[in-house]
Amino acid sequence: DVVMTQTPVSLSLAIGQPASISCKSSQSLLGTSGKTFLNWILQRPGQSPKRLIYQVSKLYSEVPDRFSGSGSETEFTLKISRVEAEDLGVYYCWQGTHFPLTFGSGTKLEIK
Amino acid sequence: QVKLLQSGAALVKPGDSVKMSCKASGYTFTDYIIHWVKQSHGKSLEWIGYINPYSGGTNYNEKFKSKATLTVDKSSSTAYMEFSRLTSEDSAIYYCARRDLDAWGQGASVTVSS
Numbered sequence: 001d002v003v004m005t006q007t008p009v010s011l012s013l014a015i016g017q018p019a020s021i022s023c024k025s026s027q028s029l030l031g032t033s034g035k036t037f038l039n040w041i042l043q044r045p046g047q048s049p050k051r052l053i054y055q056v057s058k059l060y061s062e063v064p065d066r067f068s069g070s071g072s073e074t075e076f077t078l079k080i081s082r083v084e085a086e087d088l089g090v091y092y093c094w095q096g097t098h099f100p101l102t103f104g105s106g107t108k109l110e111i112k
Numbered sequence: 113q114v115k116l117l118q119s120g121a122a123l124v125k126p127g128d129s130v131k132m133s134c135k136a137s138g139y140t141f142t143d144y145i146i147h148w149v150k151q152s153h154g155k156s157l158e159w160i161g162y163i164n165p166y167s168g169g170t171n172y173n174e175k176f177k178s179k180a181t182l183t184v185d186k187s188s189s190t191a192y193m194e195f196s197r198l199t200s201e202d203s204a205i206y207y208c209a210r211r212d213l214d215a216w217g218q219g220a221s222v223t224v225s226s
Contacts, residue, residue, distance in 0.1 A: 039212070039213065041213060048207055048216040048217065048218055048219050049157070049207070049209075049213070049216050050216065051212075051213065051214045051215070054212055054214070060214065092156065092157060094157070094213065096212070096213075099171060099173075100159050100173040100174070100175075101147070101159040101173075102159065103156050103157040103158070103159070104156070105156045106156050
């Protein structure tokens, strides 16, 4: 199985500060289709996960443009340009290139 | 809008089975596969498997192959997951989610206790 390693485990940031979360995979996520199925989801406290980014860098329509994703092969990054209060929660990367689908262990974002 | 409505919490005894449901609305049910994901308390997420509502075809995580059975009822746009021979390790929240995990149910809590 592909192991997804996320760092840091937690972040404590003030409103307006930038955030960066790393996600590394144990093997390349570049698929035979030429697409890279590395995605990000956010789970706010007490809620089910919600979609954020798919295929490395594509934002879902409702996601604010302060979020961005980048990376390739085995190293990926989620960035928030300026953290807002509603961004608190646990961020997970997950890969859909190889079965079984696998998830990172999560990065908890707290607001100072 | 797309909604996945899951069945409620369940308290079951060790060795029993539990069947949970996921009713889809707001889109054509047979156009998108449904995934099932496990989240143990305070922990990360594990993919259990998916089912294709159009064909009934399934793909399971080897870890859950002897534990989970996925089915659908196209007439009611509902996906089901049955979990068998439950142990305390199966106590968790179970989510259904659509194809690219782009929509999630609210989760169903399962507690296994005698």
